[in-house]
Amino acid sequence: MSEYYAPVDPDELKRQRARARELRVSGWWKRRISTGVCYYCRRQVGHKALTMDHLVPLGRGGTSIRGNVVPACKECNTRKKSLLPIEWQDYVDSLADRADD
Numbered sequence: 633m634s635e636y637y638a639p640v641d642p643d644e645l646k647r648q649r650a651r652a653r654e655l656r657v658s659g660w661w662k663r664r665i666s667t668g669v670c671y672y673c674r675r676q677v678g679h680k681a682l683t684m685d686h687l688v689p690l691g692r693g694g695t696s697i698r699g700n701v702v703p704a705c706k707e708c709n710t711r712k713k714s715l716l717p718i719e720w721q722d723y724v725d726s727l728a729d730r731a732d733d
């Protein structure tokens with residue numbers, strides 16, 4: 633993926649946020665979180681603890697489509713926001729190693 637991201641149009645961002653809100657109340661999403669498992673750390677945290685995370689953040693041109701949203705626990709979500717994309721990738725890789733046992 634390119635390191636360069638064009639600035640996202642504020643109106644487009646608004647549209648994508650609205651779309652995410654719709655997706656969040658959809659039956660599809662409810663089924664998605666019903667397992668209660670975080671997409672990133674694979675921990676069972678219960679569906680109430682899962683939040684919607686965009687794989688490609690909206691601020692980086694991501695969209696609120698099914699293929700770009702995953703259930704994430706609060707810990708992963710918070711961590712993702714505080715890390716640079718490359719640091720986050722390292723974190724996800726380290727989790728994948730741990731899950732292999």
Ligand SMILES: [Zn+2]
Pocket residue numbers: 670671672673674675704705706707708709
């Ligand atoms: Zn997690």
